[in-house]
Amino acid sequence: MSSPAGIAVLGSTGSIGESTLDVLRRHPDRYRVVALVARSSAARLVEQALEFRPDYVAIADASRAAEVRERLAATGCDIQVLAGEEAAAQLVVLPEVDCVVAAIVGAAGLPSTLAAAGAGKRLLIANKEALVMAGPLVLAAARRSGALVIPLDSEHNAIFQCLPPAGQLGEAPPGVRRILLTASGGPFRDWSAAAIENVTPEQACAHPTWNMGRKISVDSATLMNKGLELIEAALLFGLPAERIEVVIHRQSVVHSLVEYVDGSVLAQLGSPDMRTPIAHALAWPERMASGVQFLDLLRVARLDFEAPDTGRFPCLALAIGAARAGGEMPAVLNAANEVAVGAFLAGRMGFRGIPETCAAVMDAWGPVEQAGELGAIRAADARARALAGEHIARHAEAAR
Numbered sequence: 060m061s062s063p064a065g066i067a068v069l070g071s072t073g074s075i076g077e078s079t080l081d082v083l084r085r086h087p088d089r090y091r092v093v094a095l096v097a098r099s100s101a102a103r104l105v106e107q108a109l110e111f112r113p114d115y116v117a118i119a120d121a122s123r124a125a126e127v128r129e130r131l132a133a134t135g136c137d138i139q140v141l142a143g144e145e146a147a148a149q150l151v152v153l154p155e156v157d158c159v160v161a162a163i164v165g166a167a168g169l170p171s172t173l174a175a176a177g178a179g180k181r182l183l184i185a186n187k188e189a190l191v192m193a194g195p196l197v198l199a200a201a202r203r204s205g206a207l208v209i210p211l212d213s214e215h216n217a218i219f220q221c222l223p224p225a226g227q228l229g230e231a232p233p234g235v236r237r238i239l240l241t242a243s244g245g246p247f248r249d250w251s252a253a254a255i256e257n258v259t260p261e262q263a264c265a266h267p268t269w270n271m272g273r274k275i276s277v278d279s280a281t282l283m284n285k286g287l288e289l290i291e292a293a294l295l296f297g298l299p300a301e302r303i304e305v306v307i308h309r310q311s312v313v314h315s316l317v318e319y320v321d322g323s324v325l326a327q328l329g330s331p332d333m334r335t336p337i338a339h340a341l342a343w344p345e346r347m348a349s350g351v352q353f354l355d356l357l358r359v360a361r362l363d364f365e366a367p368d369t370g371r372f373p374c375l376a377l378a379i380g381a382a383r384a385g386g387e388m389p390a391v392l393n394a395a396n397e398v399a400v401g402a403f404l405a406g407r408m409g410f411r412g413i414p415e416t417c418a419a420v421m422d423a424w425g426p427v428e429q430a431g432e433l434g435a436i437r438a439a440d441a442r443a444r445a446l447a448g449e450h451i452a453r454h455a456e457a458a459r
């Protein structure tokens with residue numbers, strides 16, 4: 060019997076991380092947690108460490124490291140504690156780590172994702188922002204090192220399952236006509252444009268189907284999440300944005316579809332639970348139990364599909380525009396959106412300020428360059444964040 064595979068879970072205290080650990084605790088004979096990485100949730104990180112007994116834990120917020128060390132020391136637990144933004148990238152390259160679950164939210168997840176790809180690991184990517192910012196670099200690093208990249212987002216994992224098994228990520232699969240990305244529509248799918256103007260952060264974070272973190276919940280409410288997923292799908296599956304279509308599917312049972320040139324349409328269905336794609340990606344090409352409730356189609360009874368309304372949800376149109384522009388523009392959009400969502404959650408601007416900020420940054424950008432190096436991507440990210448901050452400050456001043 061082979062020894063358990065070593066796992067590093069990045070973003071372990073977030074929703075994807077918690078779901079990953081739930082799958083892992085069901086298969087202690089197959090997997091061993093080597094490292095857990097959190098941003099700032101010190102208490103929960105310690106709880107996870109005491110259950111899974113990894114060799115390492117890391118917390119990006121260095122000011123919380125002493126708390127983690129003291130709590131672990133008080134239990135007599137001998138676990139090495141790392142701190143700082145660079146800790147995750149240090150841990151993923153360890154030889155005892157076979158598989159990396161990349162679930163850090165936002166641009167902060169890019170360095171560790173690139174490091175894992177370059178180190179030849181099995182890389183399970185839930186951090187869509189890293190791919191939106193620097194997807195070609197991640198895939199190129201994976202090709203050089205022989206890393207196996209499997210998407211964890213439910214939609215991209217569904218597409219992965221519906222494609223020919225011998226395909227190469229980043230290259231157009233033979234015989235595929237288009238990809239259909241499904242979207243729940245978020246909490247405001249039936250709201251009027253006027254009602255959406257007065258949305259609160261609490262309302263935006265109350266997703267009707269999925270239990271997610273605050274940033275991704277807001278992205279789902281604006282449909283930016285689906286736009287970022289479209290950019291990610293174009294990169295991962297080697298298709299132009301014109302051959303990827305978003306459809307609203309309220310039941311969240313069909314996780315995405317692939318249409319072939321012969322008229323066949325393959326879909327992956329399942330209960331709306333992230334443990335399914337996580338278990339699939341961990342065990343691929345095998346299958347293993349995930350703990351998910353099995354889908355009862357008779358109870359679901361019907362499957363509805365409709366076109367998204369980009370008038371009420373302009374973030375989707377902005378993302379499609381960024382995908383078509385290519386180059387550094389996806390990274391620009393991602394950076395502007397992160398700043399805008401942060402301002403909305405902090406109560407510094409309204410819900411409509413998110414697409415307005417993103418559009419303003421994209422309009423002010425000028426000629427789009429090809430972001431072929433990490434330094435250029437980081438520079439574009441920093442400039443876009445500065446432009447977004449300036450736009451938000453100007454409008455806050457005008458509103459006084």
